[in-house]
Amino acid sequence: MARDKSTIRLTYVPRSHIQNKTAQSSDPQSTSASVSTPTPTQPIGPGTKQHLTRAYSPRSYWAGKSSVPLTGLHIANTTLFRKEAVTRQNNAFARIEKALGTDDLWKLPPRYGNMDREDMLLEGLRAARVTVNDGMDYGHKIFHQSNHEWALSNANPFGLTGLLFIPMLKLQCNPEQLAYWLPLAESGKIIGSYAQTELGHGSFVAGLQTTATLDKVTDEFVIHTPNLSAVKYWPGALGFASTHTIVIAQMIIDGKEYGTHSFVMQIRSLEDFKPLPDIELGDMGLKMSYNGTDNGYAIFHHVRIPRTNLLSRYNTVSKDGAYLADPLREKLLYGGMVGARSTIIRNSAFQLAQALTISTRYSAVRLQGQRSIPDEPAIMSYKLQHYRLLTLISKAYAILFASMAANVTYQKLLEAQARGDHASLPYVHMIMAGLKAWCTQTAADGAEDARKLCGGQGYLTMSGLPEIVASSTGCCTFEGENTVLWKQVSRYLMKGIAAPALPPDMAYICSSTATLLASYAGDAFLKPSVLVQVFEHRAAILVNEAYELLCAEEGSAVRAENTHAVALHVAARAHIELYILRAFIARVSASPAALQPVLTNLLLLSHLHTASSPLVPTSSSFTSFLTSTQLSTMRSLTNTLLEQLLPDAIALTDAWNFSDASLSSVLGCRDGDVYRRIMMWTRDLPINVHARENGGVLREGWEDYIKKFLGEGVVRSKL
Amino acid sequence: MARDKSTIRLTYVPRSHIQNKTAQSSDPQSTSASVSTPTPTQPIGPGTKQHLTRAYSPRSYWAGKSSVPLTGLHIANTTLFRKEAVTRQNNAFARIEKALGTDDLWKLPPRYGNMDREDMLLEGLRAARVTVNDGMDYGHKIFHQSNHEWALSNANPFGLTGLLFIPMLKLQCNPEQLAYWLPLAESGKIIGSYAQTELGHGSFVAGLQTTATLDKVTDEFVIHTPNLSAVKYWPGALGFASTHTIVIAQMIIDGKEYGTHSFVMQIRSLEDFKPLPDIELGDMGLKMSYNGTDNGYAIFHHVRIPRTNLLSRYNTVSKDGAYLADPLREKLLYGGMVGARSTIIRNSAFQLAQALTISTRYSAVRLQGQRSIPDEPAIMSYKLQHYRLLTLISKAYAILFASMAANVTYQKLLEAQARGDHASLPYVHMIMAGLKAWCTQTAADGAEDARKLCGGQGYLTMSGLPEIVASSTGCCTFEGENTVLWKQVSRYLMKGIAAPALPPDMAYICSSTATLLASYAGDAFLKPSVLVQVFEHRAAILVNEAYELLCAEEGSAVRAENTHAVALHVAARAHIELYILRAFIARVSASPAALQPVLTNLLLLSHLHTASSPLVPTSSSFTSFLTSTQLSTMRSLTNTLLEQLLPDAIALTDAWNFSDASLSSVLGCRDGDVYRRIMMWTRDLPINVHARENGGVLREGWEDYIKKFLGEGVVRSKL
Structure with missing residues (x-):
C-alpha cells in the first residue's frame, strides 16, 4: 500500500538559513571533536544522505502554496492588530532580544x-529591567500584558507594577493620592506589588485575615x-523585588470591622x-x-503607616475614625477589577x-x-496529528476573538459606570468569569496536547513547551479559580431564569427551535446561523434542566446548588460556548473579505468539533436533540474542513507573529532545522x-x- | 442559609504530631526573629484562635468513622499485596528515607x-546508590519498578539496570552470554542502559539508523x-552514569541489511x-x-565490539557472516518486551x-x-471537589485492578510461548497497548486535576504535585506513544471483525442486548452485570460503526484508516474500557467479603461516571442507546454513591500506604499540619x-x- 501523497500538501514557508545550507557536511562526527557554535551565517549544512536533506529542509516537503495570503497579524483584523501596532511590537521584541542576547537562535538560551x-x-530581573525600561523609553505598554516570552507580565518581577499596581492606584486613589503615587510608579522610581492572597485565603477575599487597625492617637493604621x-x-x-505594595486588610476602627480595604505601603528601604x-519578606x-519572578510572602508585625495610605477614592476614614463610603463602592471596585481577567483571557490565546x-x-x-507505509511521511499527514493541531488552532482563534468582543463590552461598562450606570455589571462580570474559566482551561489543555504532539522532544525543557504548559495551567487557578468562576456563571443563569423577565443574553432559552433543528441536513451545518441555533438549543436544554433539578431539591438553596453542581457547571459552559460562537461570527464578518473563507472554516471547525466530536467533554449534551445521522454528517464535514485547512496550518500559526526568540524553542524556529539545533544546544x-x-x-x-x-558491587560479587 | 453539617462527615485519621500540639503559640511572629527548624518532637503548636485550631487539627473536622476497616494495602486484595510484601516495602522505604535524610518531615527536602x-x-545518583544497594543487600526488587518517590525506576540513573538492562539480557542472551553478563549486572559491578531511541526515530523502531556492520577480518561489529x-x-x-549499554542497530553483513538487532557494549572505562x-556521550x-537521571545522547564513530556481543538467543551470526534466526524470533522478542508496559501501567496507578x-x-x-455560607467548611464538602476526587480515586483502583488482570494474562503468555504456543500474543499485545494508553493518560490527567484541586498551593513545587504530574504525563509518550498504541488496538479490532471467526474477546459485538437494555431503570444500574451489558453494547456499536466507515471508504486501506482515525480511536477506547470494567468486577469478587461493599461502590462510581457524566470525553457514545431518563438515573445514582463514599475518602487513599517522605509534599503529610509546614519549608x-x-x-x-x-527611574522622572 503506497503512501497517498495527496494528503500531504501543507505549506511551509522557509525563511532564514535555508538558502545557504546545501553544501556542507552533516556528519554528526564533524562537530564532535571541536564543539563550536556556528553563527547563523555559517550553519552546519544538511547531509548528502537523502533522509537528512529531507529532515532539515522543509521546503522539499511543503512545496504547495497557502490558499490565502496570510501574513503577520493581519489575519486578526485590523481593528485590534493595526499595522502600526504590529510594527511597534516587532521593533520592541527585536530591541529586547538583542539586549538579552536571545536573538542568536544557534546559542543555548x-x-x-x-x-x-x-x-x-x-x-x-535581568529581563524585567530590559523590558520595563523599553516600555518607558519608547512609550508603549506591550509588556504590561505579557513578558518577553508571552507569559503574563506578572511572570516578571517589575511587571506587576504595570499589570496591577498602577491600575489599582488609578482605580482606588483619590486625586491627591494619585498625583503623588502615579508618577513614582510610572517612572520606575518605585516597584509595586499587590498583596492580597494569604496562606489560608485565595478565592474567598472576604475571609482575608490581615488587619489594619486605626490608631487615632498617632493618626496611623x-x-x-x-x-x-x-x-x-x-x-x-x-519576596525580593518590590519597594511598595498595596496590601488588602480587614479595616478595624474602634474595635469594629469594616471589611477588606486597600492600603499602599512601602516595604523596603530605597537606600539599602x-x-x-x-x-518579614521572602x-x-x-x-x-x-x-x-519572586512570588513571595510577607509577615507584618504591627507595622504603622499613615492614615492617608488608605486608598480613598470611594471610601474615607477621618482623623477621628469616621468612615464614609460611596454606596456603590463595591460595584465600582468590582467593575475595575474585572479588567485583570480580560488581560488573562487575551493572553491565554497567545500562549496556546x-x-x-x-x-x-x-x-x-x-x-x-x-x-x-514504504516511505516516511511528515507526521502532520497523519489524521490524529492534524486533527488535533487544527482544532486547537481554531480554539486559539476562538479565544482571541471572544476576548476582543468581551473587551469591547467591558470598556462600555466602564464608560457606563463613569456615568453612574451599573446595570450591566452582573452581565459583564459573568461573561469575564466564564470566559476566563473556559479560555484558560482550553489553552492549558491545548498547550499540553500540543506538547504531546511533539512526542519525546516535547518533553525536553528546551522545546519551550513545558514552560508554556506550566505557565498556562497556572492561569486556571489565579485571579479567580475556574471552578469558582463557573459557579458565578451558573448563579447568574439561575437568577436570570427565575427573574420575572429574562436578561437579554438569556432570551434564547424560551425560543423553541426543535422542529427547525430536526429539519437540517448536509451542508446546512456549514451555515454559522444554523450552528447558533444548535448551540442555543443545547444551552437552553441544559439551563432549564439545571433549574428544574434545583427546584425539585428539598432543603436549602446552598445544599441544592451543591448537589447539582455538575449540572450547573455544564449549563454554564454551554452558555459561554454560545457567547464564543457569536463572537467568532461577528469577528469573521468584520474581517477583510479575502480572509473570510479561511476564518469561516476555522469557525466551523471549532464548533462542529465541539458539537460532534466524540473526544470532546460535554459533547454528549448535543446528542439529546441531534440525530445520529446529523452528528455523523457533522463529523464528515469536519473531515472535509480539515482537508481544506491543512495547507494553511503553518500560515495560521505564523499569523500570530511570534519571533523565534520569544518562542525559546529548539523545535519551533522558522527554519525547521530542528535536529541540528537540538545537538547544538545539547552540546x-x-x-x-x-x-x-x-x-x-x-x-x-x-x-x-x-x-x-x-x-x-565488586565487594558484593565476591561474597 | 446555614451550612448543612451533615454533608461533612469525612474520616481523617491523624497520626504523628497531633497529640502534643495543643499548648504552644502559633503566632507567626514567634519564629520570625530566630528561624529555627523544629524537630518532630518539638512542633510549633496550633493557635489559640479558633480558626487556627481548626485549620491545623483535622481531627476536629473529621470526627466520624470510616464505614469499613480499610488499613494499608489490605484493600488491594491479599493475592498481590500480601502482608509480608507490605512489611517488606515499609521496611525498605524506612531504611532508604533514613539514609537519604528525608524522614524528617519538618525539614525542607x-x-x-x-x-x-x-x-x-x-x-x-545519591538516591540511586542507596535504593539499588538496598535491593541487592536485602534481596528485593521493589526499586526495579519505581524509585523512592514512586516515579518509574528509570527516574534513577542506576534503575535502568533492573528495569530494562537485566530483563533484556535475560530475554536475548544465549546461555554463555547470560552466564557472563548477568552476574556483573546483578551484583552492581556494571551499570546498564538501553540505547534504542534516536533523534529521528522513536515509535518506528524499524526505522532506526545506527549501523552495526560485520568486519569478518577482525571478527568484530x-x-x-x-x-x-x-x-x-x-x-x-x-549520559553520565552507565558503564554498558545495549545498543539497537541495523545489522549489516556483506552489504546486506538484516534489520534491527541488539548488541551489548561497554561505553565507559571502569578505571577512570x-x-x-x-x-561521544552527554x-x-x-x-x-x-x-x-541522565537521559543522554551517544554518537558512535566506527566503534568496534566483538562479534559475540550480538545478543544471540534467537539469532546468530557466524564468523564467516552466516545469519541464522529462529523463525519465531520477532514474536519471542515482542512477547518479552511487552513486560515493560505492564510495569508502566501498574506504576501509573500508584502515581495517580x-x-x-x-x-x-x-x-x-x-x-x-x-x-x-456563614462558616468556612472544608473544601472537601463542596460537590465539585469530592466529585472529582472520588471519581479519580475510583480510576486509580480501576487502573490497579486492570494491571493485575493484564499481568496474569501476560504471565500465561510467557508460559505458553515457552511451550512454543504464540497464539495469544496478538491479544496480549493489544490489551497491554490499550491499557498502557488508557491508564497513563487517565493517570496524567487525573494527577493534574488533583493538583488543580489544591488551588494555588498545588502550583508550588514543594507540594510534590507538579513533579507527579510531569512524571506521569511522560508515560503517555515513552515506551509506545499513546496515539500509536490506540492505533494498534483498533487494528486488532478491525482485523478481528473482518476475520471468519471473531476472537473470543470480541464475541460481544454480535450479541444484541438493545431490547434488554431499554428495559432497565432505577437501581438496575447498580448491578455490575448490567453495566457490563451497557459497556458491551456501546463498544459493539462503535466497533461496528468504525468498520462500516472503513468499508465505505474508497482508496487504500491506509488512507481509509487515516480518514477515520477518530472513529477508530473511540472504538478502541470502548473495547479497553470494557476490559477494565470486567477486571474490576473480577477483582471485587476475589476480595475479602468485608471490603466488597466499598469496592463495589468504587466500581459503580467509576463506570457510571464514564457512562453518564457530561464531563467525560466519549460519554456521548452512550447517549445513542440510553434514554435521557436512564442517563439522569445514572447521574442521580452517582450522587448517592458519592455520599456513601465520602466518609471513606481519606481511608481509600491511605490504603495505598505511601510514606509521608515518599510523597515529598508540604500539603500531603498525614498530620494535616499544612500551613505550619509551608512556612517551615519556605523559611x-x-x-x-x-x-x-x-x-x-x-x-x-x-x-x-x-x-x-x-x-x-530617578533619572527618567527628572527628564
Missing part, C-alpha cells in the same frame, strides 16, 4: 542552562498578621533595600512556572498559539514511519561543557557516587 | 532547595552513527569512567521530570494514587468560605536563608538589577 532558584530570579493563615503568600514580586522594620521557592506554532512547525518536518549545556573539560566525566558524580557504587 | 541541573543529577538523526537520544543513564575511544539537559493522597488530605483540612529555602544572612536582601538582585533600575 540562558534559561536552559544550569540555573538554580536564585539564578532564575536573577535572570527574571497598624498593619498586622494575626496568625499563620493570615501570612501574605503568593503575591508576585513581594532592606525590609522596613517589623516586616520567596516561596520554585513553582511550576513563573520562576523568573505559541504552543501550536512550535508544534505545527515541528510536525511539518518530523518524519513518522510505520510498517505499512552547549553547561553540564556537558563541564564534563568535556574533565575528559567526558561528570566529576562529582563519578567520584562521590558511581565509583563507590561499582566498588560495592 | 533537598530537591526543593537551590538545585541546578548538575545538582539534580547528583541528588539522583562496527557500531556507527551515520547521520544526525541517528544520534542515540533519550536513553536513560546513557571516561567514554571509550570514538564514543546529557540532554532539563526535562519536565526525571531530572534525577499519590497525587490523590496529597489532594484528598489537603482537601480535608483546607477551608473554603463563600458569602452565602528554610536557600534563597531565603541567603537573604537573611544579608539583612533580608537578595544581594545580586539588588546590586545588579534593582538598584540600577530604580536609578534609571
Whole structure:
C-alpha cells in the first residue's frame, strides 16, 4: 500500500538559513571533536544522505502554496492588530532580544542552562529591567500584558507594577493620592506589588485575615498578621523585588470591622533595600512556572503607616475614625477589577498559539514511519496529528476573538459606570468569569496536547513547551479559580431564569427551535446561523434542566446548588460556548473579505468539533436533540474542513507573529532545522561543557557516587 | 442559609504530631526573629484562635468513622499485596528515607532547595546508590519498578539496570552470554542502559539508523552513527552514569541489511569512567521530570565490539557472516518486551494514587468560605471537589485492578510461548497497548486535576504535585506513544471483525442486548452485570460503526484508516474500557467479603461516571442507546454513591500506604499540619536563608538589577 501523497500538501514557508545550507557536511562526527557554535551565517549544512536533506529542509516537503495570503497579524483584523501596532511590537521584541542576547537562535538560551532558584530570579530581573525600561523609553505598554516570552507580565518581577499596581492606584486613589503615587510608579522610581492572597485565603477575599487597625492617637493604621493563615503568600514580586505594595486588610476602627480595604505601603528601604522594620519578606521557592519572578510572602508585625495610605477614592476614614463610603463602592471596585481577567483571557490565546506554532512547525518536518507505509511521511499527514493541531488552532482563534468582543463590552461598562450606570455589571462580570474559566482551561489543555504532539522532544525543557504548559495551567487557578468562576456563571443563569423577565443574553432559552433543528441536513451545518441555533438549543436544554433539578431539591438553596453542581457547571459552559460562537461570527464578518473563507472554516471547525466530536467533554449534551445521522454528517464535514485547512496550518500559526526568540524553542524556529539545533544546544549545556573539560566525566558524580557504587558491587560479587 | 453539617462527615485519621500540639503559640511572629527548624518532637503548636485550631487539627473536622476497616494495602486484595510484601516495602522505604535524610518531615527536602541541573543529577545518583544497594543487600526488587518517590525506576540513573538492562539480557542472551553478563549486572559491578531511541526515530523502531556492520577480518561489529538523526537520544543513564549499554542497530553483513538487532557494549572505562575511544556521550539537559537521571545522547564513530556481543538467543551470526534466526524470533522478542508496559501501567496507578493522597488530605483540612455560607467548611464538602476526587480515586483502583488482570494474562503468555504456543500474543499485545494508553493518560490527567484541586498551593513545587504530574504525563509518550498504541488496538479490532471467526474477546459485538437494555431503570444500574451489558453494547456499536466507515471508504486501506482515525480511536477506547470494567468486577469478587461493599461502590462510581457524566470525553457514545431518563438515573445514582463514599475518602487513599517522605509534599503529610509546614519549608529555602544572612536582601538582585533600575527611574522622572 503506497503512501497517498495527496494528503500531504501543507505549506511551509522557509525563511532564514535555508538558502545557504546545501553544501556542507552533516556528519554528526564533524562537530564532535571541536564543539563550536556556528553563527547563523555559517550553519552546519544538511547531509548528502537523502533522509537528512529531507529532515532539515522543509521546503522539499511543503512545496504547495497557502490558499490565502496570510501574513503577520493581519489575519486578526485590523481593528485590534493595526499595522502600526504590529510594527511597534516587532521593533520592541527585536530591541529586547538583542539586549538579552536571545536573538542568536544557534546559542543555548540562558534559561536552559544550569540555573538554580536564585539564578532564575536573577535572570527574571535581568529581563524585567530590559523590558520595563523599553516600555518607558519608547512609550508603549506591550509588556504590561505579557513578558518577553508571552507569559503574563506578572511572570516578571517589575511587571506587576504595570499589570496591577498602577491600575489599582488609578482605580482606588483619590486625586491627591494619585498625583503623588502615579508618577513614582510610572517612572520606575518605585516597584509595586499587590498583596492580597494569604496562606489560608485565595478565592474567598472576604475571609482575608490581615488587619489594619486605626490608631487615632498617632493618626496611623497598624498593619498586622494575626496568625499563620493570615501570612501574605503568593503575591508576585513581594519576596525580593518590590519597594511598595498595596496590601488588602480587614479595616478595624474602634474595635469594629469594616471589611477588606486597600492600603499602599512601602516595604523596603530605597537606600539599602532592606525590609522596613517589623516586616518579614521572602520567596516561596520554585513553582511550576513563573520562576523568573519572586512570588513571595510577607509577615507584618504591627507595622504603622499613615492614615492617608488608605486608598480613598470611594471610601474615607477621618482623623477621628469616621468612615464614609460611596454606596456603590463595591460595584465600582468590582467593575475595575474585572479588567485583570480580560488581560488573562487575551493572553491565554497567545500562549496556546505559541504552543501550536512550535508544534505545527515541528510536525511539518518530523518524519513518522510505520510498517505499512514504504516511505516516511511528515507526521502532520497523519489524521490524529492534524486533527488535533487544527482544532486547537481554531480554539486559539476562538479565544482571541471572544476576548476582543468581551473587551469591547467591558470598556462600555466602564464608560457606563463613569456615568453612574451599573446595570450591566452582573452581565459583564459573568461573561469575564466564564470566559476566563473556559479560555484558560482550553489553552492549558491545548498547550499540553500540543506538547504531546511533539512526542519525546516535547518533553525536553528546551522545546519551550513545558514552560508554556506550566505557565498556562497556572492561569486556571489565579485571579479567580475556574471552578469558582463557573459557579458565578451558573448563579447568574439561575437568577436570570427565575427573574420575572429574562436578561437579554438569556432570551434564547424560551425560543423553541426543535422542529427547525430536526429539519437540517448536509451542508446546512456549514451555515454559522444554523450552528447558533444548535448551540442555543443545547444551552437552553441544559439551563432549564439545571433549574428544574434545583427546584425539585428539598432543603436549602446552598445544599441544592451543591448537589447539582455538575449540572450547573455544564449549563454554564454551554452558555459561554454560545457567547464564543457569536463572537467568532461577528469577528469573521468584520474581517477583510479575502480572509473570510479561511476564518469561516476555522469557525466551523471549532464548533462542529465541539458539537460532534466524540473526544470532546460535554459533547454528549448535543446528542439529546441531534440525530445520529446529523452528528455523523457533522463529523464528515469536519473531515472535509480539515482537508481544506491543512495547507494553511503553518500560515495560521505564523499569523500570530511570534519571533523565534520569544518562542525559546529548539523545535519551533522558522527554519525547521530542528535536529541540528537540538545537538547544538545539547552540546552547549553547561553540564556537558563541564564534563568535556574533565575528559567526558561528570566529576562529582563519578567520584562521590558511581565509583563507590561499582566498588560495592565488586565487594558484593565476591561474597 | 446555614451550612448543612451533615454533608461533612469525612474520616481523617491523624497520626504523628497531633497529640502534643495543643499548648504552644502559633503566632507567626514567634519564629520570625530566630528561624529555627523544629524537630518532630518539638512542633510549633496550633493557635489559640479558633480558626487556627481548626485549620491545623483535622481531627476536629473529621470526627466520624470510616464505614469499613480499610488499613494499608489490605484493600488491594491479599493475592498481590500480601502482608509480608507490605512489611517488606515499609521496611525498605524506612531504611532508604533514613539514609537519604528525608524522614524528617519538618525539614525542607533537598530537591526543593537551590538545585541546578548538575545538582539534580547528583541528588539522583545519591538516591540511586542507596535504593539499588538496598535491593541487592536485602534481596528485593521493589526499586526495579519505581524509585523512592514512586516515579518509574528509570527516574534513577542506576534503575535502568533492573528495569530494562537485566530483563533484556535475560530475554536475548544465549546461555554463555547470560552466564557472563548477568552476574556483573546483578551484583552492581556494571551499570546498564538501553540505547534504542534516536533523534529521528522513536515509535518506528524499524526505522532506526545506527549501523552495526560485520568486519569478518577482525571478527568484530562496527557500531556507527551515520547521520544526525541517528544520534542515540533519550536513553536513560546513557549520559553520565552507565558503564554498558545495549545498543539497537541495523545489522549489516556483506552489504546486506538484516534489520534491527541488539548488541551489548561497554561505553565507559571502569578505571577512570571516561567514554571509550570514538564514543561521544552527554546529557540532554532539563526535562519536565526525571531530572534525577541522565537521559543522554551517544554518537558512535566506527566503534568496534566483538562479534559475540550480538545478543544471540534467537539469532546468530557466524564468523564467516552466516545469519541464522529462529523463525519465531520477532514474536519471542515482542512477547518479552511487552513486560515493560505492564510495569508502566501498574506504576501509573500508584502515581495517580499519590497525587490523590496529597489532594484528598489537603482537601480535608483546607477551608473554603463563600458569602452565602456563614462558616468556612472544608473544601472537601463542596460537590465539585469530592466529585472529582472520588471519581479519580475510583480510576486509580480501576487502573490497579486492570494491571493485575493484564499481568496474569501476560504471565500465561510467557508460559505458553515457552511451550512454543504464540497464539495469544496478538491479544496480549493489544490489551497491554490499550491499557498502557488508557491508564497513563487517565493517570496524567487525573494527577493534574488533583493538583488543580489544591488551588494555588498545588502550583508550588514543594507540594510534590507538579513533579507527579510531569512524571506521569511522560508515560503517555515513552515506551509506545499513546496515539500509536490506540492505533494498534483498533487494528486488532478491525482485523478481528473482518476475520471468519471473531476472537473470543470480541464475541460481544454480535450479541444484541438493545431490547434488554431499554428495559432497565432505577437501581438496575447498580448491578455490575448490567453495566457490563451497557459497556458491551456501546463498544459493539462503535466497533461496528468504525468498520462500516472503513468499508465505505474508497482508496487504500491506509488512507481509509487515516480518514477515520477518530472513529477508530473511540472504538478502541470502548473495547479497553470494557476490559477494565470486567477486571474490576473480577477483582471485587476475589476480595475479602468485608471490603466488597466499598469496592463495589468504587466500581459503580467509576463506570457510571464514564457512562453518564457530561464531563467525560466519549460519554456521548452512550447517549445513542440510553434514554435521557436512564442517563439522569445514572447521574442521580452517582450522587448517592458519592455520599456513601465520602466518609471513606481519606481511608481509600491511605490504603495505598505511601510514606509521608515518599510523597515529598508540604500539603500531603498525614498530620494535616499544612500551613505550619509551608512556612517551615519556605523559611528554610536557600534563597531565603541567603537573604537573611544579608539583612533580608537578595544581594545580586539588588546590586545588579534593582538598584540600577530604580536609578534609571530617578533619572527618567527628572527628564
